[in-house]
Structures are given as structure tokens and as C-alpha cells.
């Protein structure tokens with residue numbers, strides 16, 4: 001990027017520079033937003049496909065910046081990951097979820113399990129488990145109400161360490177989930193080594209089940225999960241047809257616009 005002397009306009013060499021400037025702007029605003037606790041949490045139900053009954057929820061980060069407007073998580077999460085803010089962001093989401101659960105618990109209302117997305121850096125950070133244990137105790141919420149979703153997209157580089165972290169989650173009573181399953185580079189067989197309680201089939205597969213090849217992949221993942229005694233969740237269920245196909249394949253739980261869109265905590269309280 002170059003700034004011409006005497007002019008207030010910025011000229012960018014190319015689109016790459018421009019997108020870098022945009023990321024920088026987002027990074028700056030994000031830091032302020034975290035300090036001001038502007039990052040919100042929305043919940044999307046995971047439902048029993050056959051009945052639509054809510055089984056649990058997934059927490060999704062939402063950011064409505066006074067400066068930049070509404071920014072999608074697909075945009076600000078990667079920025080937070082790059083500039084080291086992701087742990088702080090996810091810890092603040094956890095606290096919001098715990099506080100929501102505590103309010104319900106204090107009122108004698110029914111609790112539901114809530115899944116928090118955890119980025120790889122956060123998952124492998126030494127503070128991850130101690131923070132979870134400390135915060136759930138602080139809010140008086142049993143660990144079984146909290147699930148941790150870890151994306152498979154990057155593949156588990158360090159399978160030994162991943163194993164240890166999942167094992168600790170299990171020992172403390174937290175639920176876990178492998179998100180976006182099928183998009184990573186790892187083989188299906190590595191899954192049997194991990195003590196996880198759930199896998200989520202990535203939306204891209206659910207979207208393309210009309211293709212024979214994709215259908216075969218979905219079938220394989222469902223069978224594998226069943227053999228390993230894991231819960232399997234289909235992501236991005238948008239149509240009746242997809243629901244029907246998934247049920248025929250033996251998948252019992254799904255998530256998607258066909259059932260519910262992500263909603264605010266207030267909306268979730270009305271369910």
C-alpha cells in the first residue's frame with residue numbers, strides 16, 4: 001500500500017493489500033469489541049430428525065459492530081485466530097453460555113447441553129481444560145451441560161496430544177464433538193483412536209447427497225460413528241428430502257434451517 005504525500009486517500013497496490021487493510025481494521029475493532037463485551041452468542045438447536053425435538057444447542061458467535069456493521073463469523077473468527085484473540089473470544093462465549101444456564105438453573109427451568117466451538121490453538125493451549133473446569137465450578141454448572149466442538153478441517157496434526165485433551169474432557173464429564181467431519185485430511189480410521197462422543201457431518205456433504213459418491217460417503221460416516229458408539233449429527237439440513245434420506249441412512253440427529261435458524265438467548269428461552 002502507498003500513501004501519497006499531501007493526499008488523504010490511500011491507494012492500494014492490489015486486492016491483497018486491500019483485504020489486508022480490512023483484516024487489520026477488523027482486528028483493531030475486534031480487540032475493542034472484546035473489551036466492551038460486544039460479541040454476542042446465538043444458539044441453534046440440534047434436533048431429533050424424526051420428531052424435530054430439541055436435543056441440545058450449538059453456540060455461535062455474533063458480532064454487530066457499531067463501526068463496521070454486522071460481520072459474519074466466517075470473517076472475524078479467522079482474524080481472531082490470526083491475531084491471538086480467539087481464546088479470549090471463546091472464553092467470553094463460554095461465560096455467556098454458563099451464565100444463561102445458571103439463570104435457567106436458578107429459576108428451576110430445564111437445562112440443555114450447549115456446544116461451544118473451540119479453535120485449534122485454544123484446544124491445544126495449556127489453559128483450556130483448567131479454564132473450563134474452573135468456570136463451570138464457578139457458575140455451579142455440571143460439566144455434562146457443556147460440549148466442545150473441534151473442527152476436523154485442519155486435521156489433527158498432533159494426534160497424541162489431541163487424544164490426551166479429549167480424554168481429559170471425558171474424565172471431567174464434558175461432552176465433545178468433531179465438527180465439519182469429512183473436510184479434513186485425516187483418514188476415517190484415526191477417529192477410533194479419539195475418545196469423542198459425537199461427530200458432525202459437514203454441510204457440504206448433506207448438500208450434495210443427490211450425488212451417488214457423496215451419498216456413499218455420508219453412509220460410511222454414519223456407519224462408522226455407529227460402530228464406534230458415537231452420536232452423529234448432520235449439519236445444514238435444509239429440506240424435507242435431506243431429512244428423509246438421512247433417516248433412511250440411520251442418522252437420528254440433525255441441525256439446519258429446515259428446523260431452526262440460530263437464535264438469540266431470549267428467543268431460546270421462549271422455546
Ligand code: C2E
Nearest residue numbers: 060061073074077117118119236237238255256257258262
Ligand atoms: P460451524 O461451526 O460449522 O457452524 C455452522 C454454521 O452453519 C453456522 O454459521 C450456522 O448458522 C450455519 N448453518 C446452520 N444450519 C444451516 C443450514 O441449514 N444452511 C446453511 N447454509 N447454513 C447453516 P455461522 O454462525 O455463520 O458460523 C460460521 C462458522 O464460524 C462456524 O461454522 C464456525 O466454524 C465459526 N464459528 C462461529 N462461532 C465460533 C466460535 O465461537 N469459535 C470458533 N472457533 N468458530 C466459530
Ligand code: CA
Nearest residue numbers: 058117149179
Ligand atoms: Ca460448529
Ligand code: CA
Nearest residue numbers: 179180200235
Ligand atoms: Ca460445523
Ligand code: CA
Nearest residue numbers: 180202203235
Ligand atoms: Ca461446516
